Amino acid sequence: MYLAVKGYKSIYDKRALHFNGLTVLAGANSSGKSSFMQPFLILKQTIENHYDAKVLTLEGENVKFTDSSQLLSKVPDELYEGFSLYYGEENDSVELNYKYYSGGGFRIESTKVYDDEDYPNGLFIRKGMKEEEIESQIPNSDIFQFKKYFEKKKPSLRWMVERKKCFLNIRLKTEGVSSGFSAGIDPSVDLESLVTRLIHVPGLRGNPERTYRVAFAENIFPGSFEKYVAGIISHWSESNSPRYQAKYKKLIGGLISLGLASNIGSSKINDTRIELRVSRFSQCKNSDDNVNIADVGFGVSQTLPVLVALLVASKGQLVFIEQPELHLHPKAQYAMAEIIADAVRRGVLVVIETHSSILIRGIQTTVAKGELEPGLVSLNWFQQNVLNGQAEVSASVLDECGAFGDWPEDFDDISLMADENYLNAVEQVFYEKSK
DSSP: OEEEEESBTTBOSOEEEEOSSEEEEEESTTSSHHHHHHHHHHHHHHHHOSSOOSSOOOBSSSOBOSOGGGGBOOOTTOOOSEEEEEEEETTEEEEEEEEEETTTEEEEEEEEEEETTTEEEEEEEETTOOHHHHHTTSOHHHHHHHHHHHTTTOOEEEEEEEEETTEEEEEEEEESSOTTOOOEEOTTHHHHHHHHHOEEEOSOOOOOOSSEEOOOOSSOOOSOGGGGHHHHHHHHHHOOOHHHHHHHHHHHHHHHHTTSOSOEEEEESSSSEEEEEEESSSSOOOGGGEEEGGGSOHHHHHHHHHHHHHHHOOTTOEEEEEOTTTTOOHHHHHHHHHHHHHHHHTTOEEEEEOOOHHHHHHHHHHHHTTSSOGGGEEEEEEEEOTTTOOEEEEEEEOOTTOOOSSOOIIIIIHHHHHHHHHHHHHHHHHHHHHO
16 A cells, blocks of 8 residues: 655655555654645544534644645745645546635545456546546446436436545435435545545653543544543453453553563542552562553653553554654663564554664564565655755665665664764864863
8 A cells, every 4th residue: 555645735746655564754843744644534534523614624623723825835936726636556446536615625626546347447526527428437347336326216317526525426316216325436445445544643742640530442543542441451351352461462552562661550539530650660570569641651652552552453454653652761662662563563554753773773683583575665755855844755665674775874874973973082082171
């Protein structure tokens, strides 16, 4: 599967990334890492909106903008009036085009389907298309099947383009038949499913609280994920299901491996609030040692959403984690790589945005040790073009030794430079003393 973005903020030209396991987004600040995933988060919060505003929802839990113009690409000398998103495979993909209307926000403008098998000539739909334009693009076999089915009832059949919040579909409207009939083509159905089921763990995960609201979900988590964590942990710990008990034990194992805690539990305060309690020491498993999560270091409360999201996700579900290394000691950052690798081995599609070279090195190590297939990991370096400010992406796939090839200068070279500068400074100190 691949996703691509064009015309959004610093991503002026089309940039495509492949998602086949673990996708790492790395690079300097303001290089475009966050900008790549933001449009898909906008689709997520637009779908989850309780009402249809007819435009994209720009201010929500996942992404917050105050004005539509903030999304427009501002590469010097060029200006897009909208942006485009792509989803699918190389020879079987869907392109969605969103247009900016001054004072009216972003609206879905058109959809293109590139599918050699089902649509040899492609498929293009836009709002307000005439029926003959639509029918001319639909394979004759499909039209024949629809009309044959209804020929005895002799209804009036009419093709039209319908908007479903941020997507466009083709519908065959009928007259003279009972209500409830629905037939048509949904070119964006797979992308809609992907963003609806997307689990988003943002970089700003809030402060630890004394109590949390009861919130439990199984597969779909509207908004950002952290508000579900306490409810999920409570459900796992109290359930008699072997599946949930196994997840609960893995969660505790993850906390231990990261050196954050040796136990975690929950207790109901009332019908709407839950308290999370964790051990004060990483090696003591005595439940009497547990204290309120607000009384331990930030590392626990910031890492729990990451651990729970990776455990709750099912095969094929996309989990986007911003800064999984947040508030973690370097040793814990390195250990986090194995926890992420375990989710990838279960078939979860994990996307991480990170500044941690230690975490990336840990991922390389899991591949070199044979614990993760190299083809399941892709590293994407984002850099800003110094001439026009455009985001540029260099993608690499690991080899069997876990090597990415050339490292960007803002990772290993910086570490080497820091070591060299320190040693030079120490040498200068001894030189001055020896005079």
